[in-house]
Amino acid sequence: MGTLFEPFTDVVPSFFGWLNQGPLTLTIFLHTVIILPMFWIYFQEKKKLNK
Amino acid sequence: MANENRSVWTSISFWRRSAAWVTGFAVILLIWLTFDTLGQISMGTDADLKNKVTKRVPAPTVINYHIDYKYNAKRGHEVPVIGDKQPFFGKEWSEEEAAKLLHLGKLTSQAKNCMDCHTLLGNGAYYAPDLTKAWLDPAWQNGGPLQGMTGKNTVEEAMAEFLQHPSQYPTHARMMPNLGITAEEAKGLVAFLKHMSSIDTNGFPRNFSQAAKREQGGTYAH
Numbered sequence: 168m169g170t171l172f173e174p175f176t177d178v179v180p181s182f183f184g185w186l187n188q189g190p191l192t193l194t195i196f197l198h199t200v201i202i203l204p205m206f207w208i209y210f211q212e213k214k215k216l217n218k
Numbered sequence: 219m220a221n222e223n224r225s226v227w228t229s230i231s232f233w234r235r236s237a238a239w240v241t242g243f244a245v246i247l248l249i250w251l252t253f254d255t256l257g258q259i260s261m262g263t264d265a266d267l268k269n270k271v272t273k274r275v276p277a278p279t280v281i282n283y284h285i286d287y288k289y290n291a292k293r294g295h296e297v298p299v300i301g302d303k304q305p306f307f308g309k310e311w312s313e314e315e316a317a318k319l320l321h322l323g324k325l326t327s328q329a330k331n332c333m334d335c336h337t338l339l340g341n342g343a344y345y346a347p348d349l350t351k352a353w354l355d356p357a358w359q360n361g362g363p364l365q366g367m368t369g370k371n372t373v374e375e376a377m378a379e380f381l382q383h384p385s386q387y388p389t390h391a392r393m394m395p396n397l398g399i400t401a402e403e404a405k406g407l408v409a410f411l412k413h414m415s416s417i418d419t420n421g422f423p424r425n426f427s428q429a430a431k432r433e434q435g436g437t438y439a440h
Contacts, residue, residue, distance in 0.1 A: 178274050178418055181254050201243060205236050212232040216224045 264313050267300065274418045278316035281306045281409050285416045287354045287427060295421025298354075306412070307374055307405060316409070323410025326403040335394075339414065340422060346390060351426045353377075353408075353415035364389060377411065378404040 177184035187193045226232050262273030267280060284301040303310065311319065327333075333342030336349045357364040358373050367387055370376040380387055381404040384394035399407065 178258075178272055181258065183251060183254050201240055204239055208232060208235045208239065209226055212229050212235070213226045215231075216226060216229060 276416050278320040278413060279313055280416045281316055281412050282310050296427060297418055298416045300416060319406050319409045320413055323406030326407050327410055330397045346392060348423045349411060350419060350423055351415050353412045374408045377408045381407055
């Protein structure tokens with residue numbers, strides 16, 4: 168415990184088990200896939216408004 | 219020129235598109251997680267047990283094996299460890315027999331409403347002890363006070379005896395009432411409890427063994 172990345176020890180290997188090994192891996196993943204596209208939407212909308 | 223000062227934050231289409239993206243992504247994620255979970259909770263087979271393949275939920279024939287509960291330093295909690303063959307009620311149960319007995323136990327646990335007072339795998343109440351790992355409770359093992367109280371020599375026989383006459387045995391501050399459980403139903407319930415204890419519950423209930431040691435005389439696993 169206490170480290171960000173640890174050896175995978177789940178019984179049944181799964182993508183989410185791998186993702187949820189440490190306290191931040193899932194958070195970083197979800198922010199990447201949810202927040203980053205919102206930046207893209209933001210700049211698209213800004214461009215549209217400025218036209 | 220004036221258009222350049224218009225804020226995106228007040229634009230309805232920005233919020234609409236953001237909400238659609240977040241909702242859509244969450245839907246896909248939840249569907250994916252559902253199928254991911256199905257793989258984790260699907261029951262293993264008898265062949266898995268014979269080949270020592272670890273499954274979260276082992277096959278019903280796990281009742282033919284000795285089940286231990288050992289601390290796993292990597293995972294930071296105890297996990298069930300399926301050991302060597304061990305007779306259950308003095309015999310080895312075939313796949314069909316074990317499945318039938320487990321089914322009877324499950325139906326009995328529902329018919330007698332165990333969850334009115336007990337907790338099974340996180341569902342139920344805490345009026346009476348948590349039964350998720352009851353089979354592994356040291357109090358029911360050889361030399362334990364609960365097994366000693368029934369005068370039986372094995373965990374399964376002691377538990378079955380208690381289940382048939384619970385009001386005769388002082389086990390808990392709130393004694394279990396007599397529910398009219400028959401000998402066959404008691405066997406099924408014990409099989410159900412043994413199988414449940416072999417399920418890898420990620421250490422639930424937390425600190426079970428320590429709690430069982432601390433409060434002698436009952437399955438006080440909170």
